[in-house]
Ligand code: PRP
């Protein structure tokens with residue numbers, strides 16, 4: 001595992017919220033709120049290196065030099081369904097970002113991901129792309145999502161992957177496939193079980209978010 005491109009957000013507030021999120025008794029409303037709140041912290045770290053430029057601002061008192069974000073515009077790309085739960089959190093930090101969607105489901109037997117939807121902003125290859133999905137398990141869905149974006153002209157260096165809970169297998173698989181992609185996660189868990197679920201994890205994120213258990 002390459003620690004240079006893996007960012008585990010272990011802020012005390014994040015650890016507290018992750019504990020609440022893992023609790024099997026948390027209902028959909030609480031689960032959605034917690035995913036949203038944790039995403040704000042993850043996105044805060046993932047946007048730490050956005051480039052700045054100096055600008056001149058006139059305050060009511062004087063003129064001063066300040067820094068504002070420059071460079072590529074942003075796009076948030078949730079992997080459906082569960083990724084949708086992270087969109088609002090990241091947009092609360094960057095309201096002007098455009099949103100592209102990738103629909104993907106994991107075959108429960110083979111654990112292979114299957115793409116069923118792909119709709120991006122027309123200038124996606126010119127944007128800094130934040131792919132969001134709460135769960136990075138085997139890494140299959142994340143890798144297929146990156147492949148689909150690269151087919152549309154997005155460079156791996158312009159992609160960051162944001163999740164809530166990750167497994168070592170998924171981190172290693174994504175890093176092996178795309179070493180330049182930085183991964184931001186609120187928790188790095190122990191392992192996958194025989195059904196491909198993250199342990200201790202939080203169960204099926206999509207079902208818990210949308211109440212389809
Ligand atoms: C979940 C999750 C990820 C994927 C992770 O989605 O949201 O997309 O599994 O697993 P992987 O790393 O092994 O590919 P799922 O296929 O359950 O679809 P859903 O979000 O529609 O429930």
Ligand code: URA
Pocket residue numbers: 082135137196197198199201202203204205206
């Ligand atoms: N997808 C989920 O929603 N949860 C897991 O633990 C693994 C994949």
